[in-house]
């Protein structure tokens with residue numbers, strides 16, 4: 001695997017399950033609508049290209065981030081260059097009764113940014129414009145995260161966001177967005193001040209707290225793909241001159257003490273501190289690592305990590321702590337330490353893109369209570385079991401915890417659609433494998449992950465992160481949205497009464 005984020009070994013989703021649900025969802029629209037549709041007319045009406053089966057680029061253009069979804073074959077992929085192009089696409093799918101899916105970075109863990117009908121791709125709308133006087137940034141809805149950070153960097157400003165460089169701003173923002181400065185500045189959607197979106201009726205709307213305020217509320221955490229196709233986002237920005245990046249590891253024999261120490265430290269530190277904890281197994285060994293960032297001086301960061309060492313009861317066996325820029329920190333978090341911004345893309349996204357796609361299977365939990373010693377034991381034995389699970393050569397499995405608290409939890413659960421405001425940390429359970437892995441070994445890795453998640457889940461709150469969308473989650477309405485679901489449903493009824501936008505876990 002080429003580095004697709006330091007956390008990439010912990011990213012994943014159920015291949016066969018995801019595909020099965022997708023085809024079940026989209027089969028309600030008949031294949032005859034696809035063949036009856038006048039695709040040439042659509043191509044003429046768009047300012048951006050329309051890619052159809054048979055075109056030389058079709059097989060690369062139809063791909064999502066995860067190769068598990070390579071079997072999906074949309075009837076058309078429209079690269080929209082403007083909100084007007086998006087409105088044209090929506091009029092077209094309404095006319096021919098075609099399935100439609102918006103696509104940005106293509107990182108949906110369930111493959112739900114593809115369809116058998118028309119993919120409305122927004123990646124051609126990707127300019128990043130900083131208004132220093134207003135302290136805001138307006139980014140095209142197709143902006144990828146590393147380009148967003150790169151656009152902000154010369155202005156010394158930041159907006160919290162995730163670490164995978166090729167994740168799209170649209171999916172991330174509409175489902176929340178957790179990243180290295182979230183304890184200081186909230187989730188990505190907390191920083192959204194305005195949104196341009198094309199709704200099912202084809203209207204191009206500019207939403208904020210005064211205009212289409214309920215739609216604006218829903219798009220801050222209600223999840224991508226539900227309410228329309230976003231075309232641009234305006235965020236408030238935060239001055240950021242630099243930050244301290246750290247990585248610490250201990251021997252696996254100390255893992256129980258590290259987890260206990262970390263959970264008493266990371267969610268309760270100052271807002272400027274963010275940290276994650278990784279338990280991982282693969283290559284015949286289990287490992288534990290703590291990473292993080294601190295918005296302040298190296299001396300203050302060193303004092304804080306000393307507190308962690310005291311809580312753990314030992315010094316780490318290796319440690320790295322350095323002052324750097326926000327952009328460089330995001331390149332490191334992206335696994336692009338030695339790469340340029342241009343190279344920190346997938347091939348085809350930029351001329352020099354050097355990253356690779358990654359097959360993964362993943363689930364999530366949000367923990368609102370500290371882990372008991374029994375829960376810690378479950379996490380350790382569950383991680384170790386990967387080593388004997390019969391996974392693919394080069395495959396790995398584990399869990400990553402991201403510290404919450406701070407600014408994330410100071411927003412009321414109903415203030416935006418992003419409901420998760422009482423977490424201490426969120427967990428992402430993941431297993432991944434290489435493209436050549438045999439199906440039987442992949443199946444064993446997925447079985448391991450379901451069992452690991454099942455054992456740990458009973459200690460969690462029942463909430464799950466909607467951006468780690470999980471086709472196997474049966475109580476997803478409650479898990480992703482809690483008490484906000486009924487209002488989301490009302491917004492859906494108002495802006496998409498005909499349910500143009502649908503997928504197995506769409507708001508209804």
Ligand SMILES: Cc1cc2nc3c(=O)[nH]c(=O)nc-3n(C[C@H](O)[C@H](O)[C@H](O)COP(=O)(O)OP(=O)(O)OC[C@H]3O[C@@H](n4cnc5c(N)ncnc54)[C@H](O)[C@@H]3O)c2cc1C
Pocket residue numbers: 004005008011065101102103104105106107108109112113122141161162163164166167168169170171172174175176177178179223224225226228229230231467468
């Ligand atoms: C490797 C990896 C690393 C990740 N790291 C992080 C992380 O650090 N922090 C974090 O919070 N999350 C992270 N995520 C999760 C990520 O936020 C979600 O997968 C997100 O939905 C991806 O957005 P996208 O635009 O790339 O995906 P897409 O697959 O393009 O879209 C996701 C959903 O949003 C819809 N959508 C896309 N564009 C639009 C639009 N313009 N308007 C309306 N709906 C739209 C799609 O139809 C789909 O339903 C990671 C995911 C992966 C695979």
